[in-house]
Amino acid sequence: MDEHTDTLIQARQACAAQDWPTAAARFDAVPSERLSADDLAAYSDAAWWLGRIDDTLRLGAAACDVFQADGRPADAAWAALMVGIFHLARGDEPQGMGWLGRAGRLMEGMPECPMHGYVAHFTEVESKLMADRQPAAALDAARRVRDIGRRCDEPDLVAAGLHGEGRALVRSGQVVDGLALIDEAMATVTDSRVTRRHSFVTGGLYCHTIATCHAVADLRRMVRWTELTERWLASFPAAVVFDALCGVHRAQLHLLRGEWDEAERRALEVAKGLDAHRVDYAAEAWYVVAEVRRLRGASSAAEAYDEAHARGRDPQPGRALLRLRHGDVVGAATSVRSALVAAGNDSRRRAPICAAAVEITIAAGRLDEAADAASELAATAATYATSGLETMACAAHGAVLLAEGRAAEALPVLRDACRRWHELGAAYDAAGTCVRLAEAYRALGDETSAAAERAQAEAAYERLGVHRPAPQAPDGLTGRECEVLALVADGRSNREIGEALHISDRTVARHLTNIFHKIGTTSRTQAARYAIDHGLSTSR
Known part of the structure; x- marks a missing residue:
């Protein structure tokens, strides 16, 4: 046994154990002409798990060619699928679609086997779901994938089909049924021992599960599946x-919880x-x-959005919200108005924009829009x-009631929203609701409760490091002039303004001049119109 044979054996053993660093290091030391099609495919896998994407593409393409030359179309199709997916993931659609098409052609005329299901999973289900269109077509394709998996006794393929079916149902608005199918699929995945080839499929299902939970703001489910994914990766x-x-999903959760240093890092x-x-x-x-930089008032927030x-x-x-x-x-x-137009009729995409629109249009005095x-x-x-959408809706409803001067109706709604935010661990959102609770209590004459809510919010803002610049009055207006202008927008006469501010009618007139x-x-x-447009109205 020569040196390269021994090294190649070690590489194969490491790959079978999913020890990617050792496998890649051993494969690196073997001349390429000594590598079989299976070796090239395993080498490509190891390179991908280590983030060596250029090596992955090169080796995967070579493996596909050798598999095809050896008369192994199913294995060639898998290699082509992987190369196509990795090209698409880095934004190269022409090459990606070309390789996916090659995978499909390789399986034409072959007796049904699991590879037909995997080709359909990636070329029909995932392509439609990732493009966020044709959920009905994705649903039909996912059910075909599931059925192929059952006929071929391939549990991982059945799980992939169920998962695709669940995501398609969620996209169609059938969220409860869709999430139930996703949970069922993932229960199968977490209880099974997957092969080297199917580790990639399993990882994709974990990622898509978390992304789906985030898209529909199912924050409790997102937390749990992020934890389970991290355990699997470990x-x-x-x-x-x-x-x-x-890590991206974990950063999203850090953002929600107010752990902003860790989120940004x-x-x-x-x-x-x-x-x-x-x-x-x-x-x-x-x-x-x-988002972290916006909340902290960092000047580089706009660059990060760019x-x-x-x-x-x-x-x-x-x-x-940065402009606000x-x-x-x-x-x-x-x-925010144009953002809603751009989002079209997709209610999932519109939901966070609607939440921001409530905050912004209240500030602008446009209560009908809010x-x-x-x-x-x-x-x-x-x-x-x-959980997330229900809490967002509750907070928005309370904010609008308060802005409309209906403090008694707003109070229980805001109290409920505050409780929900705390349960979700959303420290910043809970603090913002505390501020509105303070306004509601003050409007009802309960200064003690108002002070307590304000203190709660201030403590949270201090802990989070929220940047709250002193409001800059527009056009050189003084603080007192802003107060007068706000009361003008509220429809008060000079006498009523004077009484409210404890100044004479003559002083009010001078301020107005x-x-x-x-x-x-x-x-x-x-x-009055100016006050509303610049967020100075007391009826915001």
């Missing part, structure tokens, strides 16, 4: 790409590593970075019935 000596994909780490592997996940990571946008991720509603934070209330309202956004969010929450001059208006009606 069983491998190395899983660079899957570790990074899971992890998101930045995986964003840079995923550009060569999964551009879509890199975009999500940059969006997390942007990074997400450059990778194909819609930067809304974060970009609109900078005091551009009118611009923020315009931005009420419409809250109503749509409530309808979406009723359809999907997930200065205000009209500064903002370039000549009437109370114009001044």
Whole structure:
């Protein structure tokens, strides 16, 4: 036995044990002409798990050619599938689709076997689900995959079919049934011992499960499946790409919980590593970075949204909320309105935008728009019935009631929303609801309870490091002039304004003269419109 034969045996043994670092190191030391088709495929797998995507593509293509030359079309089809998927993941659609097409052609005319199911899973189910269109077609294809798996006694393929069926149902709005199928599929996966080949399929199912939970804001399920995915990944000596994909979801959870240092650190780490592997996940990571920076008032937040946008991720509603934070209330309202138009009729995509629209349009004094956004969010929450959406809808409804001056009705709704946010561990959102609770208590004359809620919010903001710049009055208005202008927008007479601010009618008139001059208006009606447009109205 020569040196290369011994090294090759060690490489094969390491690959069978899914010890990717050892396998790759041993394969690296063997001349390429000594590698069989199976060796090339195993070498390609090891390279992928270590994040060596260029080697993965080169070796996978070579394995496909040798498998085909050896008369092993099913194995050649699997190699072609992997090469196609990895090209698509890095954003190269022409090559990706070409390799997927080759996989399909290799299986034409062959007796039914599990590979027909895997080809259908990736070329028919995943392609339609990833493109986020034709859920009905994806549903039919997923059921065919499941049936092939049952006829061929292939449990992993059955799980993939059930999972695809569940995701397609979720996309169609049948969330309860869809999530139940996903859970069923994943229960099978977590209890089975998968082969080297099927480890990739299993990892994909874990990732898609978490992504689905995030898309419908099922935060409790997302937390649990993220934990289970991390436990599964810990069983491998190395899983660079899957570790990074899971890291994006973990960063999303850190963001929700107010663990912003860790959210930004992890998101930045995986964003840079995923550009060569999964551009879509890199975009999500940059969006997390942007959100952390927006909430902390970092000047680089806009750049991070641009990074997400450059990778194909819609930067809304974060970009609109950033404009609101900078005091551009009118611009923020315009931005969030156009974001809703761009989202079309997809209620899942519209939900977070609606939540932001409620906050922004209340600030802009456009209560009709705020009420419409809250109503749509409530309808979406009723359809999907997930913990996150129901909490978002509850908080939005309470905010609108409060803005409409219905503090007594708003109070129990906001109290419920605050409890829900705390249960989900959403510290920042809970603090924001505390602020509105304080306003509601104050409107009802309960200053003690208002002070307690405000103190709770302030403590949370301090702990989180929330940046809250002192509000800048527009057009050089003084604080007192802003107060007068707000009461004008509220329809108060000069006498009523004087009584509210404990100043004389003459002083009110003098303030109004200065205000009209500064903002370039000549009437109370114009001044009231200005106050609403700049977020100065007390009836927001």
